[in-house]
Amino acid sequence: MSAVPAQDPRVVKALDRARELGEEGLQVAAYLGGDLIVDAWAGSADPQAGRQVDGSTLFNVFSVTKAITATALHILAERGLVDYRAPVCRYWPGFARNGKESITVRDVLSHRAGIPWMPEDVTPERQADWDWMIRAIEDMPPAFEPGRTNSYHALIWGWIVGEIARRADPEHRPVEVLIRQEIVEPLGISDLFLGLPESEDGRVARLIGGDPAPDASETYLRGMPRQVFPGSTIYNTDLARRTVNPGAGAIGNARAFARFFAMLAGHGELDGVRLLPADVVDGFTEPREDADVTDLYLGGIAHVSAFGYWLGGSSPTANPAVGPNPRILHHPGAGGSISWAELDTGLAVSICHNRMHEGPFEPSAHPFVPIAEAVRAIAAERLERN
Known part of the structure; x- marks a missing residue:
């Protein structure tokens, strides 16, 4: 691995432009x-305290977490411990209650399980109680016919996938331990946490904005209830930082997330460490069933993989910084965080920030597009030299 690069002037200019377009503090890293090849930052980590972003600042990335959790499940599947076509109840018998017996692992990964809502009586304290969440999920009936409806599982997805993984794992490791031992440590990643230690609180960027509007729709809030909504009111709290939330709770820096996605961009391998076979990673570009049908939760076509990632695309729900190439594996996060892996070029990028915004943006107004353009220009020069 090469030494940490100096901040390229093109990236510095792009970060300045992102701040002109509304960002507060942010980082970008690329492998x-x-x-x-890129490791840069700008702006304020905490305007109230006067603390500036640096390379070690940690950020909430929300649903970017899902890509990591999905990968942990895929590692188990490669060991023959999980069958994507099997019903979830093969691994988790209590899940079969109230009409959920036919839901498959693949249905869950692709956001077609039909149970996109959080428990109605969830609170931050209950969300932090893994056993409470699992019992609540067991008791829930499907909102839609399982395996038939595209409806993004914004928050609940993490607990379902995390519990499948815990039960399928012969050691029954909690998902945060599984991720640490099977992904984070083998890849030599530092500064990626699922359940942040109290000792790291002083490095976390303070979130700004992102709470639901007063007139937010009932459907929107069933997937992300106000009392646990992924915005600054809840996620600036100590409890949210400690909570193991495998769908939206990872905290880290851009270097850490870019290094994880570099493994995907390397078709399952990074620096001689292979986590998944190359053909398996290439297969992650398979779209989910009925991919061209509107996602009822997101309100548009969502380029979701059958395996828990998002794919490049050009629909209104796609991020213009990622681009339309369907061989780009990525995951967006609430408020705009994004990380991606380009299977054709080997480029992996992570952009972390603390000013939460709502899309969609026109490409010319998206604060991350200038950053993506600068990073790709640097990568293209490297590829030409090689």
Whole structure:
């Protein structure tokens, strides 16, 4: 792995432009193969305290977390411990209650399980109680016919996938331990946490904005209830930082998330460490069933993979920084965080920030588009030299 690069003036200019377009504090990191080719930051981590972003600042990335959790499940599947076509209840018998017996692992991964809502009586304290969440999920009936409806599982997805993984794992490791031992440590990643230690609180960027509007729709709030909504009111709290939330709770820096996605961009391998076979990672680009049908939760076509990632696309729900190439694996997060892996070029990028915004944006107004353009220009120069 190469030394940490100096901040390229093109990236510095792009970060300045992002701040002109509304960002507060942000980081970007990019890998090309095993080389960290971009590592830059700008702005304020906490305007109230006067603390500036640096390379070690940690950020909430919300649903970018899902890509990591999905990968942990895929590692188990490659060991023959999980069958994507099997019903969830094969691994988790209590899940079969109230009409959920036919829901498959693949249905869950692709957001077609039909249970996109959080428990109605969830609170931050109950969300932090893994056993309470699992009991509540067991008791829930499907809102839609399982396996038939595209409806993004904004928050609940993490607990379902995390519990499948825990039960399928022969050691029954909690999902945060599984992720640490099977992904974070083997790849030599530092500064990626699922359940942040109190000792790291001083490095976390303070979230700004992102709470639901007063007139937010009932459907929107059933997937992300106000009392646990992924915005600044809830996620700036100590409890939210400690909570193991495998669908929206990861905290880390851009270097850490870019290094994880570099493994995907390397078709399952990074710096001689292989987590998944190359053909398996290539297969993650398979779209979910009925991919061209509107997602009822997101309100548009969502380019979701059958395996828990998002794919490049050009629909209104797609992020213009990622681009339309369907061979780009990525995941967006609430408020705009984004990380991606380009299977054709080997480029992996992570952009973290603390000013939460709502899309969609026109490409010319999206604060991350100038950053993506600068990073790709640097990567293209590297590829030409090689």
